[in-house]
Amino acid sequence: MSEVSVNQMRNTVRKISVDQIRDTVATLCWEACYNLPEDIVEGFHKARESEQSPLGRSIIDQLIENAQLAATEDRPYCHDTGLTVVFAEVGQDVYIDGGSFEEAIHEGIRKGYKEGYLRNSIVGDPLLRKNTNDNTPGVIHTKLVAGNQIKLTVLPKGGGSENMSAMKFLLPGEGVEGVKKFVLDTIEAAGGRACPPIVVGVGIGGSFDKVTEIAKKAVLRDIGQYHPEPHIAQLEKELLEEINKTGIGPQGLGGTSTSLWTAVETYGCHITALPVAVNIQCHAARKKSCII
């Protein structure tokens, strides 16, 4: 390496300690669980205006009141404080100091759930089913990006709606109509079990693993923001409209607000394949980010 490039590296590389990562994750955990994001609360208000069922309107009113109470008194909006999904965008010019990056995130989850009085909802072994009592392990998605910062996003994912999510390989020829049918089938099978009004994240393309990851990423997109590609934005509009015609409504007790928002993310895929994933997010659509 030449002397110039070594100097450039010295100028740009930033040291971030595992303690800072741990503390940031901890704070994000409880902040996410106490404060529903603004875009979701706005979504409730919009749904309240258009909802045709009196019972549905009453349910949405109570959700709005619950969000206010939780935020004002620093209490969890929902008792299911979830499986902790963490999206990390790590700048390639960051030097992580003092230990393991992933362990720092798990340690942050432990700290956040204990100090924030959040529910421990994770069993260590899926078959033996003994609670780990500290909400670990979390699920971590790490992406290496340009720069010398780390963006951490915590998504506490409730079990009821996650359980209703689904993935399928369609035939390529089934195309957009096949995608719509699978999304609608999944939403109808979930009905009130997924705690509507829901946010729907749809992944199309990629591989068996990629398609579910992008479906989860779609859930994180702020509601009201369409996909930049016009044909995908059109699909998002059509899906939202059709989902809200199913009649499922708030809590599955009938109405016109089944989904607050439906976001689609896509990825290139194999010539033989048309993978589709539907990740359902209940109305406790929590997410909180921080850049360090």
Add this chain to the structure above:
Amino acid sequence: MAKVYIETPLTNEDVLHLQAGDEVFLNGVIYVARDAAHKRFLERLENNQPLPIDLRNQIIFYAGPTPPKPGQVIGSIAPTTASRMDPYTPAMFEYGVKGVIGKGPRSQSVKDACKDNKAICFSAIGGLSALLSDKIQTAEVVTYEDLGPEAVRELVVKDFPVLVVYDAHGKDLYEQEIAKYRTIER
């Protein structure tokens, strides 16, 4: 759809009087039990052993609260998805449980069990956890403490708001209400 105030435990008269769609405010003792506790209950019932607490005529609330902060009676609490208890509920009704509180639709076998055993499926609003915890006056773990958030708790509730979703006459509020707003043919 009436507004009804009920003192627990439920009597057969209470049960027969309730109709799908009724808005009910519960007062008195209810019990919290969910997946892991139900699995243990069923193992005991299948072996003709008594349950560790007497749940006959009682109401079971499918839930698992967050830990209380200092000074709180209970943390945030709201119903979990009821259909996960579908494999256990007919046997629990047969044993003598008179009502359950969960969220979301249930299987035909649970609906039938409501009719056959004179029992009610109530729904509370899923995720309404901060608001609902304010309706709870006392909370105590009474058995299966080792299950942590899934331990069985006895709650005393005041005007705890629920809806009758499946009554003892075979009516189904989900089906009835969704049909009114469905505008898509599939």
